[in-house]
Structures are given as C-alpha cells and as structure tokens.
Amino acid sequence: MKKLMILGGSSFIVPVIEKAHELGCHVITCDYLPDNIAHKYSDEYCNVSVIDKEAVLEAARKHKIDGIISFACDPGVVSAAYTAEKMGLPFQGPYESVRILQDKGLFRKFLTDNGFNCPHAKSYDDKKAPFDDIDFFDWPVIVKPVDSAGSKGVTRVDDPAKLSEAIEIALDASHNGRFIIEDFLTFKGSHSGGDFFTIDGKIVFGALEDQLFDKNSSNPYTPAMLIWPTSMDKEDDKALHEELQRLMYALNMKTGIYNIEGCIGADGKPYIMEVSPRGGGCRMAEIQHMAYGENADLIGNEIRMAVGLPLTKIEEGKCDGYWVQFDIHSHTECDRVLKSLRIEPTIEKKYVKYSMIIAKPGDIVKPFTGANMTLGDVFMRFDTREEIAEVMSRSEEWVLLDYED
Structure with missing residues (x-):
C-alpha cells in the first residue's frame, strides 16, 4: 500500500484524502492543529509545523512515505518540495524552483530577470526601507507578505502616508517577516x-x-x-x-x-x-x-x-x-x-x-x-x-x- 503524506488539515483536502483512499493509499496528514477537520478522515496524523521543512522531512522518513503533496496549503509547499527532493520522490519541480515560485519577492525578480512582463516590485524585511523607494513605484501600490496566499495581508495604498499601516498588516500575515510592494496593476x-x-x-x-x-x-x-x-x-x-x-x-x-x-x-x-x-x-x-x-x-x-x-x-x-x-x-x-x-x-x-x-x-x-x-x-x-x-x-x-x- 502506497503511503501519501498531505501537508495541511483544512476541509479543502478532505476530497483529496477520499480520492487517495479510492486509489488504495494510506494517508498521513500533517500540521500543528490536531483538531483540523481533515485529520478525522486520514489514516494517521502528524503534529508537525508545515513550514518547518526539516521536521516535515524527519516525519516523512519516519513514516517511510511514497509521496508528499501540500494541497490547498500554501505554507507547506516549500517543505513538501524539500522533502520530496531529499527522499528522491516525485514533485512538480526542483526545490529551488519551487522556492522561487513560493516567495513573491524571488518570483518577481525571476520574472524581471527572464524577460517576463512584471510590475515594479521590491521585497523588504526592514519596515523603514520602502520610504527610500517612494519614487521607484508607480502609485498606487499593493503591499502584501511574500509568503502568504488567499489575499491575506493584502492592502492597496494610494497615499505614501498610509504605507506604514499596510506594511504592518502584511507582516501580521507573514511567516518569514518579509513583505513586497509592487505597482497596482490595472x-x-x-x-x-x-x-x-x-x-x-x-x-x-x-x-x-x-x-x-x-x-x-x-x-x-x-x-x-x-x-x-x-x-x-x-x-x-x-x-x-x-x-x-x-x-x-x-x-x-x-x-x-x-x-x-x-x-x-x-x-x-x-x-x-x-x-x-x-x-x-x-x-x-x-x-x-x-x-x-x-x-x-x-x-x-x-x-x-x-x-x-x-x-x-x-x-x-x-x-x-x-x-x-x-x-x-x-x-x-x-x-x-x-x-x-x-x-x-x-x-x-x-x-x-x-x-x-x-x-x-x-x-x-x-x-x-x-x-x-x-x-x-x-x-x-x-x-x-x-x-x-x-x-x-x-x-x-x-x-x-x-x-x-
């Protein structure tokens, strides 16, 4: 029986678990919230943070998994790619490529460096640094965490005087303490x-x-x-x-x-x-x-x-x-x-x-x-x-x- 590890525990992955069972898989779900609904449907539960890639890798090795995905769970994607690469398991792409896709700052830089259309964008970990770049952007701008999904922590800013508040909102939704500012694209x-x-x-x-x-x-x-x-x-x-x-x-x-x-x-x-x-x-x-x-x-x-x-x-x-x-x-x-x-x-x-x-x-x-x-x-x-x-x-x-x- 194939062992599939799924990072996350929301209701969105319940149909994924059900499909995996149809395919004869043993399903292990992982996150740090044992009361999440998906864990009631899986065969096993691992209490491990999905953003801790070393802990995810350790759990995967312990359970001798055959595959890993992070379905509808954006924070877990990098850990899933890292674990797959370390264990020689299939994944959508190389760990470094996935890391670029999952970090809005790295992704915007990759797009720009490779000739893709991209709005002016910069990522920061210093809350004061953007105020030296006011003229770099074509206002209004969008401020968001570099590592969140589902529009969490996203704010449009029309006036630089309101930039500080938007930065705080972005950081509150961030996992790694970084945020990105980019032109608001019409x-x-x-x-x-x-x-x-x-x-x-x-x-x-x-x-x-x-x-x-x-x-x-x-x-x-x-x-x-x-x-x-x-x-x-x-x-x-x-x-x-x-x-x-x-x-x-x-x-x-x-x-x-x-x-x-x-x-x-x-x-x-x-x-x-x-x-x-x-x-x-x-x-x-x-x-x-x-x-x-x-x-x-x-x-x-x-x-x-x-x-x-x-x-x-x-x-x-x-x-x-x-x-x-x-x-x-x-x-x-x-x-x-x-x-x-x-x-x-x-x-x-x-x-x-x-x-x-x-x-x-x-x-x-x-x-x-x-x-x-x-x-x-x-x-x-x-x-x-x-x-x-x-x-x-x-x-x-x-x-x-x-x-x-």
Missing part, C-alpha cells in the same frame, strides 16, 4: 486563474476562469466568485498561456497540479501574478472536474504523480455550460455570532450542484479579509453568462445569513 477584463496540470513541464490542462471581487467586503482584493470558462478573448488567452508555458520550461518544472493567477494588463500585455505547485483552495480542482468532465481529474492525477502510479488521460475539453464557484462570506465589519446559514431552496434546486457549508450556528463570523474567512462554498451551473449576472447580483437575497443579536 487589468483588461477580469483577473484570471485556475488549477493547471503539467506533464514533463508541458501544460496539458489550463482552463482559465474569471475572478470576481466583492467591492463591499472588508478586503476587496479577495476573490469572492470564480466563473468558468473565462471571458478572456482567444488572443489574450493564448498570449497568457504562452507566457505560463515559457515559465514552466524556464524553471524546469515537471508533472503535477498548479494554482495559477494572471491577467492581461490595461497595456494589453500578459502578466503572470502567481504560480504555486499545489491545488488551489475553494475546491477549484473539483469544480473543474465537474465542468470539464472525466478527463479533468486533476486531484486523482496529482495523487498518482506523488506516489508513482500511472496517470490517467488529462485534457481540457469543452466546459459543460457556465460554472460558478461562490465563496459564501459575510459583509460584517466586526465579529458576529452566527445564528443560521442556508441557501434559498428555489436557487439551490435550480442552480446548485454542490455545496459545502463549513460555518455552524454559534461560530464567530469574522469580516471577509481573506479566503480563510469563507463560510462555505457552492458550485453552481448556468446556461448563460447573462443568467449568472442576474442571479449572482442578488446573492444577498438567497444566501440566508442570520446573526445572534
């Missing part, structure tokens, strides 16, 4: 992303989605809704894919899943914003499997890659209609106690194909400052983009969210 159409899959570095599945943001949330830069297929025109889609493919080859990437973010700038150029060798949160790979069919089983093939099993056929194919992944979230500006949460039955019956409500009555609901503040996810299928616009524009009417007084 894009054409929608910001895009998706979970991709490569075989020997070649992108074999690359379905982009549109990312939509909730301007009324506490963090308007956290994606609140994803729509497949993308509305990006074919030429722009091709240009962005060509840059992503060039990046994969430049970093000597191999086989596996990636969470991608990119856009076409207002200047008409393709920009790669994020590439992380892991499955995305919000159950992205699952909805893509539902939307694109049986040859889009990215989760199953990620597991197969990790433990050395043969891959099944992977191809993008055609999207069956229009699909929406919607993050249920609050518009509260302060902590509230949840009384009840449900979807209006008519909407649920007609459009919802899958739902996962993780918030329970009595839970503390916090402002929507990042993807980790999601109350649940719903997958919805529509026949047209116009139908999406009409239904989703009134989501507050059918997401029935009540709080205690």
Whole structure:
C-alpha cells in the first residue's frame, strides 16, 4: 500500500484524502492543529509545523512515505518540495524552483530577470526601507507578505502616508517577516486563474476562469466568485498561456497540479501574478472536474504523480455550460455570532450542484479579509453568462445569513 503524506488539515483536502483512499493509499496528514477537520478522515496524523521543512522531512522518513503533496496549503509547499527532493520522490519541480515560485519577492525578480512582463516590485524585511523607494513605484501600490496566499495581508495604498499601516498588516500575515510592494496593476477584463496540470513541464490542462471581487467586503482584493470558462478573448488567452508555458520550461518544472493567477494588463500585455505547485483552495480542482468532465481529474492525477502510479488521460475539453464557484462570506465589519446559514431552496434546486457549508450556528463570523474567512462554498451551473449576472447580483437575497443579536 502506497503511503501519501498531505501537508495541511483544512476541509479543502478532505476530497483529496477520499480520492487517495479510492486509489488504495494510506494517508498521513500533517500540521500543528490536531483538531483540523481533515485529520478525522486520514489514516494517521502528524503534529508537525508545515513550514518547518526539516521536521516535515524527519516525519516523512519516519513514516517511510511514497509521496508528499501540500494541497490547498500554501505554507507547506516549500517543505513538501524539500522533502520530496531529499527522499528522491516525485514533485512538480526542483526545490529551488519551487522556492522561487513560493516567495513573491524571488518570483518577481525571476520574472524581471527572464524577460517576463512584471510590475515594479521590491521585497523588504526592514519596515523603514520602502520610504527610500517612494519614487521607484508607480502609485498606487499593493503591499502584501511574500509568503502568504488567499489575499491575506493584502492592502492597496494610494497615499505614501498610509504605507506604514499596510506594511504592518502584511507582516501580521507573514511567516518569514518579509513583505513586497509592487505597482497596482490595472487589468483588461477580469483577473484570471485556475488549477493547471503539467506533464514533463508541458501544460496539458489550463482552463482559465474569471475572478470576481466583492467591492463591499472588508478586503476587496479577495476573490469572492470564480466563473468558468473565462471571458478572456482567444488572443489574450493564448498570449497568457504562452507566457505560463515559457515559465514552466524556464524553471524546469515537471508533472503535477498548479494554482495559477494572471491577467492581461490595461497595456494589453500578459502578466503572470502567481504560480504555486499545489491545488488551489475553494475546491477549484473539483469544480473543474465537474465542468470539464472525466478527463479533468486533476486531484486523482496529482495523487498518482506523488506516489508513482500511472496517470490517467488529462485534457481540457469543452466546459459543460457556465460554472460558478461562490465563496459564501459575510459583509460584517466586526465579529458576529452566527445564528443560521442556508441557501434559498428555489436557487439551490435550480442552480446548485454542490455545496459545502463549513460555518455552524454559534461560530464567530469574522469580516471577509481573506479566503480563510469563507463560510462555505457552492458550485453552481448556468446556461448563460447573462443568467449568472442576474442571479449572482442578488446573492444577498438567497444566501440566508442570520446573526445572534
């Protein structure tokens, strides 16, 4: 029986564990939070910090694992790559390449040095240093940790006088005490992303989605809704894919899943914003499997890659209609106690194909400052983009969210 180690313990990896069990794997989950829900589904649990790569390696050797992944767990990706390389196990790419992808400062430098389009960007560990670079940036700017995901710690700054506050917010969400400042990029159409899959570095599945943001949330830069297929025109889609493919080859990437973010700038150029060798949160790979069919089983093939099993056929194919992944979230500006949460039955019956409500009555609901503040996810299928616009524009009417007084 193959032993698979999964770093992280959130609800997003429960379907990964279930798929691994279907494939006959023994699953070991790891993080420092023993009460996380995923550990109830795995065969074993290791209490080890996913950012401590030496501790992860020690645990992996102790359990004599056959493969390791960090699915929907951004902080664990570097440790997973390090462990895989030390143990001679498969992974998406070399440890040094993964380290570049997982550090926004290193990644922006790599993009710039290798001729990719990139906004002005600098990373820092000194809170005072950016004030010597005010004229380097084209304001407004975005301030964020170099090593976080899910839009945690991200702030737009229009006035240098407010830069200090944004730096503190970024550092509060950072693991390594570093932050990055970069030009705020205005894009054409929608910001895009998706979970991709490569075989020997070649992108074999690359379905982009549109990312939509909730301007009324506490963090308007956290994606609140994803729509497949993308509305990006074919030429722009091709240009962005060509840059992503060039990046994969430049970093000597191999086989596996990636969470991608990119856009076409207002200047008409393709920009790669994020590439992380892991499955995305919000159950992205699952909805893509539902939307694109049986040859889009990215989760199953990620597991197969990790433990050395043969891959099944992977191809993008055609999207069956229009699909929406919607993050249920609050518009509260302060902590509230949840009384009840449900979807209006008519909407649920007609459009919802899958739902996962993780918030329970009595839970503390916090402002929507990042993807980790999601109350649940719903997958919805529509026949047209116009139908999406009409239904989703009134989501507050059918997401029935009540709080205690």
